[in-house]
Amino acid sequence: MQAISSCPSIVSRCTQLRRLYPKKLLPSFAQNFDGTSVNLSEAHKVVEGVIWLISILLNKSEENVVLSDDKAEMLLKNVRRRMGKIARRFDNDEQHDAHDYLMQVFRCFDEVMTGDVEKDRQRKRAGILGNSSLHLNPNIAVRFKTEQSLYCPTCKKENFNTSIHEMLQVPLRYEKSTTLCDLLKTSFQGHTLERKCPQCECxxxxxxxxxxxxxxxxxxxxxxxxxxxxxxxxxxxxPMKLETSRFSSFSLISFDFNGNFMELNTRDELACKSDDIRRLGVKNITGGINNESGTPKLLGGAGDAESGSDDDCEILAEKVKFSFNFKLITHRKSVLEMVGKMDITANEESIKQHLKTLQRSPAMELDKKDEPGTTIKIETDGNCFFRAISWCLTGTQKYHKKVRKATVNYMKNSKQLLENSCNGDYEIHVRNMEYDQEWATECEIAAIANLLKVNIYTYLPTGWNCQTPKECVPTNIGSIYLNNQEEHYEPVVSLKKSPEQPKELKSHKRKPLDDDDDQDSEDIKKGRKVDGDPSEEKKPDESSSRKNPRRSCNEKTKQNSNSIQYNLVAVVCHEGQSLDNGHYYAYIKDMFSESWHFSSDKTFRPASEEDVIDEVAPKAYLLFYDRQ
Structure with a gap:
C-alpha cells in the first residue's frame, strides 16, 4: 500500500472517490468497527478499505507514518480478512505474494466500478457509484494495451491480436547482473511460439x-x-528515468531465402558487460598428446603469441594438429540419423527446409580472431544448451527435453569416458541433470559430442574452444557452433570475420552430399545471389530506425513529441527464497518533497537515490513508474 500511495495517478483517483462519495463508501467500515453488519459485497469492502488506507498514508507525517492506532490496525486486518473471503488463499495470517495480492485488489476495483455499473444498467437503476465515477477507477491509471504479431513461416500469413494488462511481466535471465533496459529489450524481441496456424496448421x-x-x-x-x-x-x-517509446513498434526481423522469419541477434547488440563470467564447457588441460609445435594454443589467442601456429587449438579430449573450419551441418541423412539417436520424431520436410537455410551460410576457415556473427535467440529458462542443440538439428527449440533425456541416458552408460569432465560426484551430477532447467556443463557438451560424433565449438571471452569426441573420429559433415555469453548458449549461423578477406573452403563448392540440394548448390557455385542469406541481415530503412532507436533506455536525450518518459516512484522488494515467506519492504518517493524513504512494517527512514539504486538491485520485485 505504501508503494501505491506514491503513485500520483492512483492517489488522485482514490482521493476524488473518497471526497465524492464519503457517505457511500466509508461508513461500511465504520460500521464494521462497531460490530454491525453491512449489505455490501466483499469487493466493495476491500475497495473502501484501500481508499481509506491510501488517504491515511498520504496524510501521515514522516514522524508518524506507521499505522499504530487501533483503528488503522483494525482497518489493515479487515482489508486482509475481506480479501480472504474473495480468494481463500488470503484467509490467514501467513505471508503471500505481493504481486498476487495487488492484482486481486485491481480485480476488486473492476468488480465494484465496472461490473456493478453494468449490472445496474441492466436493472435500469442507479448503482452505488454510478456511471459518472467510472473514470475514477484506479485501474485506468495502470492499464495498457499490447499487440502481438503472429507470423506463420509456412503460409506466410500474419495475424494480430490485442490484450489489456495491468502489469508488465519482465522475465529475468540467469546472469549475475543486468539492467532493466536490457531485460525490456529482450522481452520485446521476437520469439518462437507453439501455435497451430488456422490456415495451414503449421x-x-x-x-x-x-x-x-x-x-x-x-x-x-x-x-x-x-x-x-x-x-x-x-x-x-x-534506472530512475525510463524512456519507453521504442516499445511502441515491433522489433525488426529478417527473413531467410524462403521468406521465413529469423530472429537474429548480432554480437554487437548482445555484447557482454561483465568480466566475471563462469567458463562453462572449458577446462585447461596440460596433459594429452602434444602437437608439432610442442605448446597448445587457444584459437581465441589465450595462449603464448609466439608458440604454435594459428591452426593449433586446445581441445578438451587431447591436443593435436588440426585444421579448424566453420562449416555448419547441412547433410540431411546425417542429421536424421542424429535426431533418431535422441528419439526425436521431427517432420523431415521441416528439417530439410531448415538445413537448406543453413546452407546459405558459406563454409570457411576459422581464424583465431573470428567472432560469432549471427546467432539465434534461445529462451533463457535453464535449458538453453539443450534448446540450442535442438535448434541446430531441427530448426526448433521444442525438442530440448528429448535432447536432455538422450544426453542423460548416454551419460549413465559412459561414466568411464565422461567422469573426468565432471566436477563433483558423477552419479549425483547425472541424477540432477535429469531435472528440467538444470544447467549444462562441459560434461554434457562432451556427452553430446560423443553421442552425435561431431565437434562442438563454443565461443567464450577467451576465444573459440572445441569439444571433440573422445572415443571416435568426428564426421566430416560439419560441426555445431555455439556462442556462450553470460552463461547462456545460442547457435552461431555466421562468422564475423577479422579484417582480412574471408577464406571460403573449396569443399563447399563441390557437389553436396544430399542430392536433393543440387540446384541450391549450383546457385552457390555460379555465384548467384540467394535471398535470405543468414549472414546478410535486412537493413532497416530510415523509418524503421526511427521506430527502433539504438540509444539506451535511460539515456538523457532531448525530449520530443514521440518520447514516452517515466520516473521511478516506488519499488517493492522481497527478501527470502519463497514468495510465501520472507519479508516485503518498499522504497517510496514522496509525492510532495520528491525525497526517498525506506518503509518496512514499523520502520520508516530517509534514503538517497544512490541507496535506492544499490539496495534494490538484488531484491527488486515490483517497480512503479509514473509517466512525465
Whole structure:
C-alpha cells in the first residue's frame, strides 16, 4: 500500500472517490468497527478499505507514518480478512505474494466500478457509484494495451491480436547482473511460439509484441520466481528515468531465402558487460598428446603469441594438429540419423527446409580472431544448451527435453569416458541433470559430442574452444557452433570475420552430399545471389530506425513529441527464497518533497537515490513508474 500511495495517478483517483462519495463508501467500515453488519459485497469492502488506507498514508507525517492506532490496525486486518473471503488463499495470517495480492485488489476495483455499473444498467437503476465515477477507477491509471504479431513461416500469413494488462511481466535471465533496459529489450524481441496456424496448421509461429497505449503508471513485475520456491537472485540495475517509446513498434526481423522469419541477434547488440563470467564447457588441460609445435594454443589467442601456429587449438579430449573450419551441418541423412539417436520424431520436410537455410551460410576457415556473427535467440529458462542443440538439428527449440533425456541416458552408460569432465560426484551430477532447467556443463557438451560424433565449438571471452569426441573420429559433415555469453548458449549461423578477406573452403563448392540440394548448390557455385542469406541481415530503412532507436533506455536525450518518459516512484522488494515467506519492504518517493524513504512494517527512514539504486538491485520485485 505504501508503494501505491506514491503513485500520483492512483492517489488522485482514490482521493476524488473518497471526497465524492464519503457517505457511500466509508461508513461500511465504520460500521464494521462497531460490530454491525453491512449489505455490501466483499469487493466493495476491500475497495473502501484501500481508499481509506491510501488517504491515511498520504496524510501521515514522516514522524508518524506507521499505522499504530487501533483503528488503522483494525482497518489493515479487515482489508486482509475481506480479501480472504474473495480468494481463500488470503484467509490467514501467513505471508503471500505481493504481486498476487495487488492484482486481486485491481480485480476488486473492476468488480465494484465496472461490473456493478453494468449490472445496474441492466436493472435500469442507479448503482452505488454510478456511471459518472467510472473514470475514477484506479485501474485506468495502470492499464495498457499490447499487440502481438503472429507470423506463420509456412503460409506466410500474419495475424494480430490485442490484450489489456495491468502489469508488465519482465522475465529475468540467469546472469549475475543486468539492467532493466536490457531485460525490456529482450522481452520485446521476437520469439518462437507453439501455435497451430488456422490456415495451414503449421505447429509454430513467430511472435512479436509492442505496446499500443502506455499507462499513466507503469507497474513492472520482475519475474524472479519460476515457481514459488525457485528464485533468481540476479542483480538488476533499475534506472530512475525510463524512456519507453521504442516499445511502441515491433522489433525488426529478417527473413531467410524462403521468406521465413529469423530472429537474429548480432554480437554487437548482445555484447557482454561483465568480466566475471563462469567458463562453462572449458577446462585447461596440460596433459594429452602434444602437437608439432610442442605448446597448445587457444584459437581465441589465450595462449603464448609466439608458440604454435594459428591452426593449433586446445581441445578438451587431447591436443593435436588440426585444421579448424566453420562449416555448419547441412547433410540431411546425417542429421536424421542424429535426431533418431535422441528419439526425436521431427517432420523431415521441416528439417530439410531448415538445413537448406543453413546452407546459405558459406563454409570457411576459422581464424583465431573470428567472432560469432549471427546467432539465434534461445529462451533463457535453464535449458538453453539443450534448446540450442535442438535448434541446430531441427530448426526448433521444442525438442530440448528429448535432447536432455538422450544426453542423460548416454551419460549413465559412459561414466568411464565422461567422469573426468565432471566436477563433483558423477552419479549425483547425472541424477540432477535429469531435472528440467538444470544447467549444462562441459560434461554434457562432451556427452553430446560423443553421442552425435561431431565437434562442438563454443565461443567464450577467451576465444573459440572445441569439444571433440573422445572415443571416435568426428564426421566430416560439419560441426555445431555455439556462442556462450553470460552463461547462456545460442547457435552461431555466421562468422564475423577479422579484417582480412574471408577464406571460403573449396569443399563447399563441390557437389553436396544430399542430392536433393543440387540446384541450391549450383546457385552457390555460379555465384548467384540467394535471398535470405543468414549472414546478410535486412537493413532497416530510415523509418524503421526511427521506430527502433539504438540509444539506451535511460539515456538523457532531448525530449520530443514521440518520447514516452517515466520516473521511478516506488519499488517493492522481497527478501527470502519463497514468495510465501520472507519479508516485503518498499522504497517510496514522496509525492510532495520528491525525497526517498525506506518503509518496512514499523520502520520508516530517509534514503538517497544512490541507496535506492544499490539496495534494490538484488531484491527488486515490483517497480512503479509514473509517466512525465
Amino acid at each position: 505447429p509454430v509461429a513467430y511472435a512479436r509484441d509492442r505496446i499500443i497505449t502506455f499507462p499513466q503508471c507503469l507497474i513492472m513485475n520482475l519475474q524472479r520466481y519460476r515457481n514459488i520456491y525457485q528464485k533468481n537472485n540476479s542483480k538488476v540495475k533499475v
